[in-house]
Amino acid sequence: MTDPAPVDVLIIGSGAAGAAFAWSMADTKMNILCLEQGDWVKADDYPGVGMDWEERQFGDFGLSPNQRGRREDYPVNDSESPIHASMFNAVGGSTILYAAHFPRLHPSDFRVRTLDGVADDWPLDYRRLEPYYDINARMMGVSGLAGDPAYPPKELPLPPLPLGVLGERLADGFNRLGWHWWPSDSAIASQDYEGRAGCVNAGTCLVGCPQGAKASTDVTYWPLALRAGVRLQTRCRVREITLRDDGMADGVIYYDADGVERHQRAEVVVLACNGIGTPRLLLNSKSKQFPDGLANRSGLVGKRLMFHPYALVRGIFPEPLEGYKGATGCCIISQEFYETDAARGFVRGYSFEMLRGMGTVFTALSGMGSGHIESGAHHHDSYERLWDRTAGMVAICEDLPEERNCITLDPELKDSDGIPAPKVNYRLSDNSQKMLAHCVERGKEVLAAAGATDFLVEAPLGVAGWHLMGTARMGTDPRTSVVNEWGRCHDVKNLFVIDGSIFVTSGGVNPTNTIQALALYIADTMKQNLANLFD
Amino acid sequence: MDAEYTLSDERRATLAVVLDLLIPPDTARGLPGAGEVCVDAIEATLRSKPMFRLTVEPGLDWFGNREPGTGNDALAALQNEMPAFVPTLVFLTYSAYYQQPRVVEALGVEGRPPHPRGYAMEPSDLDALLSKVRARGRMYR
Numbered sequence: 001m002t003d004p005a006p007v008d009v010l011i012i013g014s015g016a017a018g019a020a021f022a023w024s025m026a027d028t029k030m031n032i033l034c035l036e037q038g039d040w041v042k043a044d045d046y047p048g049v050g051m052d053w054e055e056r057q058f059g060d061f062g063l064s065p066n067q068r069g070r071r072e073d074y075p076v077n078d079s080e081s082p083i084h085a086s087m088f089n090a091v092g093g094s095t096i097l098y099a100a101h102f103p104r105l106h107p108s109d110f111r112v113r114t115l116d117g118v119a120d121d122w123p124l125d126y127r128r129l130e131p132y133y134d135i136n137a138r139m140m141g142v143s144g145l146a147g148d149p150a151y152p153p154k155e156l157p158l159p160p161l162p163l164g165v166l167g168e169r170l171a172d173g174f175n176r177l178g179w180h181w182w183p184s185d186s187a188i189a190s191q192d193y194e195g196r197a198g199c200v201n202a203g204t205c206l207v208g209c210p211q212g213a214k215a216s217t218d219v220t221y222w223p224l225a226l227r228a229g230v231r232l233q234t235r236c237r238v239r240e241i242t243l244r245d246d247g248m249a250d251g252v253i254y255y256d257a258d259g260v261e262r263h264q265r266a267e268v269v270v271l272a273c274n275g276i277g278t279p280r281l282l283l284n285s286k287s288k289q290f291p292d293g294l295a296n297r298s299g300l301v302g303k304r305l306m307f308h309p310y311a312l313v314r315g316i317f318p319e320p321l322e323g324y325k326g327a328t329g330c331c332i333i334s335q336e337f338y339e340t341d342a343a344r345g346f347v348r349g350y351s352f353e354m355l356r357g358m359g360t361v362f363t364a365l366s367g368m369g370s371g372h373i374e375s376g377a378h379h380h381d382s383y384e385r386l387w388d389r390t391a392g393m394v395a396i397c398e399d400l401p402e403e404r405n406c407i408t409l410d411p412e413l414k415d416s417d418g419i420p421a422p423k424v425n426y427r428l429s430d431n432s433q434k435m436l437a438h439c440v441e442r443g444k445e446v447l448a449a450a451g452a453t454d455f456l457v458e459a460p461l462g463v464a465g466w467h468l469m470g471t472a473r474m475g476t477d478p479r480t481s482v483v484n485e486w487g488r489c490h491d492v493k494n495l496f497v498i499d500g501s502i503f504v505t506s507g508g509v510n511p512t513n514t515i516q517a518l519a520l521y522i523a524d525t526m527k528q529n530l531a532n533l534f535d
Numbered sequence: 536m537d538a539e540y541t542l543s544d545e546r547r548a549t550l551a552v553v554l555d556l557l558i559p560p561d562t563a564r565g566l567p568g569a570g571e572v573c574v575d576a577i578e579a580t581l582r583s584k585p586m587f588r589l590t591v592e593p594g595l596d597w598f599g600n601r602e603p604g605t606g607n608d609a610l611a612a613l614q615n616e617m618p619a620f621v622p623t624l625v626f627l628t629y630s631a632y633y634q635q636p637r638v639v640e641a642l643g644v645e646g647r648p649p650h651p652r653g654y655a656m657e658p659s660d661l662d663a664l665l666s667k668v669r670a671r672g673r674m675y676r
Binding site: 046048049050051052053054055058106107108115145147149150151152160162163164167168171172174175178180181182183199200201202203204210211320322324325326335338339359360361363364365368375376377379380384387388 | 556557558559561564566606607610621625626629630631632633634635636638639642643644647648649650651652653654655656657658659661664665667668669671672673674675676
């Protein structure tokens with residue numbers, strides 16, 4: 001069997017970044033191919049169409065690839081991290097399971113060294129990304145409300161999702177304290193939009209959206225990119241990037257759906273594999289020219305891993321809140337504690353994002369874990385005190401980059417194709433621990449103001465390793481960064497990285513919107529420089 | 536997965552008794568006992584996830600061969616003698632019980648999957664709710 005014909009642009013990964021990039025590049029009419037190790041998820045495959053939808057979060061639609069163990073997934077050794085890696089491998093990547101909370105970074109996030117004396121400034125700023133945030137809002141179909149004083153003015157194409165009884169109750173708590181809150185920017189269509197049906201408030205977002213209201217990229221960018229001529233091959237797992245004698249990338253070696261090894265050649269290789277998958281692939285692409293991993297002359301590939309340390313704070317309320325209705329993670333956001341205040345004892349800050357209540361199964365299991373629900377004669381009394389009476393939030397803490405927090409290749413663990421699995425080494429910094437302690441107390445304070453009488457707390461939230469950033473950071477200096485200010489590897493000029501790996505700092509918000517804005521910006525910059533792309 | 540796996544009649548009968556200890560019927564609330572609605576579901580889980588058999592089967596056999604009392608006394612005896620069995624079975628039971636349409640309906644939710652119908656929600660008066668926040672003015676740097 002012969003190897004496939006060479007392509008102009010080869011994208012690895014079809015998730016948030018890969019999809020946006022593919023769509024943007026399609027108008028060049030170049031020969032563009034995307035390889036994805038997962039498959040399409042059909043609407044009927046989503047758990048939300050069955051009564052067992054909550055139970056399946058512990059099985060085939062769990063957040064952890066280690067838990068799911070599907071052929072499409074690769075294992076992650078995260079035994080040396082208090083935060084465990086979450087991701088999904090499919091067309092659409094982790095947008096299949098994300099909550100679709102869709103805030104932008106703040107202007108200050110790009111200037112943390114200048115403003116607060118920590119980490120590094122980004123080599124670009126909010127103003128540079130702003131037009132791409134706007135394009136992304138239209139392409140993903142973002143619901144929200146203009147006028148948030150925590151952000152520069154922005155327009156969103158769809159009205160906000162409903163707050164519901166629960167959201168109004170929490171908003172009242174914030175108002176009582178005089179704290180900032182705002183309806184969330186959500187990549188969930190609040191009404192029919194561009195061929196997608198509007199949200200029906202089913203509350204199953206974290207196991208995928210059969211309605212298609214949630215903007216996973218399999219229903220947003222990909223249909224348009226495919227129509228424009230981009231090709232997408234599923235169940236293709238890339239092992240390594242190959243090099244020409246002159247040190248330029250010449251393609252990848254991958255295993256196809258039948259496990260057959262193939263060599264796909266390309267003029268340009270673009271990595272969109274997330275903050276764990278991208279360094280894994282680079283580190284597994286060793287050669288005489290790059291004995292420590294491809295594009296790793298800085299020594300920074302895999303280092304400076306940033307999660308967002310999360311705190312989960314829920315309150316128990318005296319009356320029902322209809323919390324099972326509505327988009328799971330998209331209700332209201334508070335950025336009262338987002339910007340640095342030295343009096344708090346830590347630098348940078350965090351967002352509060354309100355959660356809906358739990359379903360019937362999660363109420364039982366959560367109550368069992370916390371001791372609020374007992375088995376036996378008093379089971380129903382204890383369940384009634386919890387059912388539909390919880391509301392709360394996650395706090396998303398900015399994680400500052402540290403070289404000790406890193407991705408390496410596990411010496412023993414491998415995926416089903418024999419490719420070394422990534423290993424996570426991560427510790428919470430002192431700054432993060434102080435921030436977590438602060439947000440737990442402030443979370444309880446606002447829940448109490450809203451009427452909560454008891455609290456459930458988990459900090460850090462162990463399952464919350466879903467924001468994967470910083471492991472191939474961007475910058476202008478090849479000694480201190482892996483890619484330049486438009487995603488091109490300093491060491492290999494036809495190799496680009498467009499996912500969360502290139503973040504310089506993490507901010508205190510969900511990164512997907514910024515990942516996609518960066519991918520669109522990089523695609524635009526490449527198109528403007530096609531004549532001298534490799535100079 | 537072992538497609539042929541089934542519980543013996545004795546184990547099914549014991550399972551029903553133990554499940555009712557964990558979640559007894561509550562006629563006032565219109566809630567069935569777990570023994571009435573969860574035996575088949577838990578058997579199906581044991582069929583598809585064999586690792587649970589390692590703790591569930593010995594626990595059932597221990598219980599079936601003794602008379603450990605009734606109600607919470609029996610639960611306490613089980614917990615003492617078979618410490619891995621009870622939390623495993625509680626996890627399986629809660630997962631199975633709270634997805635039964637009869638149970639969900641008794642809790643005030645329609646006994647159907649969330650999709651495709653979803654749930655109706657009314658819009659909020661955001662102008663009124665947000666007036667204090669708007670009055671603060673610009674917050675970003």
